[in-house]
Amino acid sequence: MAAFATKQSMLLLSSSLLLLIGVSTGSFYDNFDITWGDGRANIFESGHLLTCTLDKISGSGFQSKKEYLFGKIDMKMKLVAGNSAGTVTAYYLSSKGETWDEIDFEFLGNVTGQPYVLHTNVFTGGKGNREMQFYLWFDPTADFHTYTVLWNPLNIIFLVDGIPIRVFKNNEAHGVAYPKSQPMKIYSSLWEADDWATQGGRVKTDWTNAPFSASYRSFNDVDCCSRTSVWNWVTCNANSNSWMWTTLNSNQLGQMKWVQDDYMIYNYCNDFKRFPQGLPTECNLG
Known part of the structure; x- marks a missing residue:
């Protein structure tokens, strides 16, 4: 009964959200704006390929036209090849304001x-300090790989090529x-941070x-709720979107254990x- 009541309350929460179900064409022209870099970020192949570059003068970046409040969002990325020391390729969702929310790759x-x-x-609410770090089981510079955020009322799942690596419940x-x-936009950038x-x-x-380059393909936000302006929210029907209630099944839990056992190199928990006064509360919960 408790589980049923919890889901019912989640349904009421989500059905009360005014959202627009976002259906993407996958085109970077349609979905993103290049926001900085003075020509160092560019879109090619009729909108199907985006590249960011970094040189000693500047990096570059882009952001989504839409804001999201829950969704399953995929992006294929190929990272800087060769000696990439000091560079950071950031791909994340973030809201605005002093008490912002953010989900980071x-x-x-x-x-x-x-x-x-x-x-x-x-x-959450402008507070992070929840870092987990991993090596990857492949060379992320040799080809494109899919990085996914699945964010719903139950959990945030980080996936790489469909394999879950982390869950924040x-x-x-x-x-x-x-x-x-708090609705979040998608942001990505290639920049220099060799101080850390x-x-x-x-x-x-x-x-x-230099110049260093990172590439992006196959953006997909079909399974999401989004808006393009504050004036066009419509109801997002949680009952018709199975991703709204997705959690990890037993096979996926096994995959995540494999990744965390073999490839995790740092876990804040x-x-x-x-945290000498005690680990964060979520670290001691199932």
Whole structure:
């Protein structure tokens, strides 16, 4: 009965949200605006390929035209090849304001032959400090791979090529804030952060390798609720969208355990030195 009541309350929450079900053509022209870089970000192949570049003068970036409040959002990315030390390719969702919410993928470059670090984080009400970091089980610079955020009233699931690597659950019942009311846009950028990005800032960017480039394809936001302006919200029917109630099944839990056992290199929930007064509440919940 408790589980039924919880789902019923979630249904009421979601049915009360005024949202527009976003259906994407996949075209970067239709879905994104290049926001900075002075010509260093460009769209090619009739809108199906976007590239960001970084040189010693500037990086570049883009953002979505729409805002999202829950959704399953896919992007294929190919990261900076070769010696990418000091570079960061950021791909994330974020709201505005001092108490913003945010869901982060950040790819920290490395020297040739060393693995990229996939850095993930979740912010609620302007508070983050929920970092988990991974190596990848493939070379993310050799080809495109799919990075997915599935965000619904129950949980946020980070997936790589359909394999879940991390889940942040809705634990509001235990006093943990959860992003559910602030619409977020999608942002991505390629920028230089050699004061911290590679081995804690010990390895600096080698500008003889510039310009650096990251590429994007196959954006998909068909399974989402979104708006293009504050004036066009319509009801998003949670009952007709199965992704609104998706959680991990037993097979996916096994996949996530494999990734976390073999490829996780940092978990804030294991960092007792960082939290001497006790780990964050969600770390002690199932």
